[in-house]
Amino acid sequence: MSNRANPAVESIKQSVAGAAYDLLAPAYDVLTGGYAYDTWIDALEVLARRHGLTGQRVLDVGCGTGHSLLPWVNRGYEATGVDVSERMAALARAKADGxxxxxxxxxxxxxxxxxxxxMVTCLGDGLNHLLDLEAVETALAEMHRVLVPGGLALFxxxxxxxxxxxxxxxVDAGDRVVLWPGAxxxxxxxxxxxxxxxxxFEREGDLWRRTRSRQPHRHHPLVDVLxxxxxxxxxxxxxxxxxxxxxxxAAADEHIHAKAVVIARR
Structure with missing residues (x-):
């Protein structure tokens, strides 16, 4: 499988993804406020340790506003975040407190x-935002590159x-309402x-201002990603x-499970 891509096209894709999440950033914590990130990271840490994680240096790719990054920091890991959206990254940085x-x-x-x-993590279906398998392979190659020998990618x-x-x-948060139709x-x-x-929808006086974020998603068959x-x-x-x-x-099934959690070792 080739990793070659048109730089101009890839730049446009990056700017589209970044722009979509820049628009969504102010409401992202409202939209995901009910997600059990701490419990989720607890389970993933156990899984990673079971597969040989021994170090403390973690990179969270697609860290968003920091929901999947902060639990690692709070557990004593030396964690770093990366996100394509400047506004999402800024919100995560504001929570960092240095x-x-x-x-x-x-x-x-x-x-x-x-x-x-x-370890490198990429959670919240980040790879599904990439619209072709070559792009997925390129992202996985980058994760592989920044790992120590024997390091783990968890996505x-x-x-x-x-x-x-x-x-x-x-989600109704008073002066901000988020609508996410599934169709x-x-x-x-x-x-x-x-x-x-x-x-x-954000209240401005007696009126409401609407902002719309569009995020293309692709289903990548698990067998192809592996x-x-x-x-x-x-x-x-x-x-x-x-x-x-x-x-x-123990085994992911496309027709039974909503998500697969993959552990890969460099």
Missing amino acids: RFEVYVADMRTLPPELGPFD DLNLLTAYREPPDTI GARITAPGGVGELVVDV AAARAVGFEIAGAYGQHPGVHLE
Whole structure:
């Protein structure tokens, strides 16, 4: 599989993804406020230790506003974040209180000065935002590059089950309301593309201002992503199926689980 890509096209894709999350950034914590990040990271830490994680240096790729980064820091890890959105990264940086660094970069071109790390995480279906398998392979190659020998990459991936009937979501936070209709993100065939459209309504006096964020998503068959990981030098240590919440099963199934959690070793 080739990693070659048109730099101009890749730059446009990066700016589109960054712009979508720049728009969503002010409401992101409202939208994800009910997510059990601490419990989730607890489970992932146990999984990583089981597969040989011994160090404390962690890079969180696609860290967003810091929800998946802060739990590592609070557990004593030397953690660093990267996100493609300047506004998301700024919000994460504001939570840092000097405890960690956050860089603005595309996951396919991580800053050369980063690393080496004992573990790289990429959570919250970050790889599904990449719209072709070459881009996924490039991102995985970058994660491989910044790891120490024997280091772990821990990433999740939306499976076809997650896209078949995505639910509608409405979060009312008083002066800010977030609407996330699921229909646009529906994907019924392997490898299909959907679009997450999120409307944010913010009160301005007696009126409301609407901001719309559009985020294309692609279903990448798990077997193809595992092959891409192997192609850049990873050994697959495990591909776990996730049910809603933090319940993991030993083997991921596209038709049963909403997500796969993959552990890969450099």
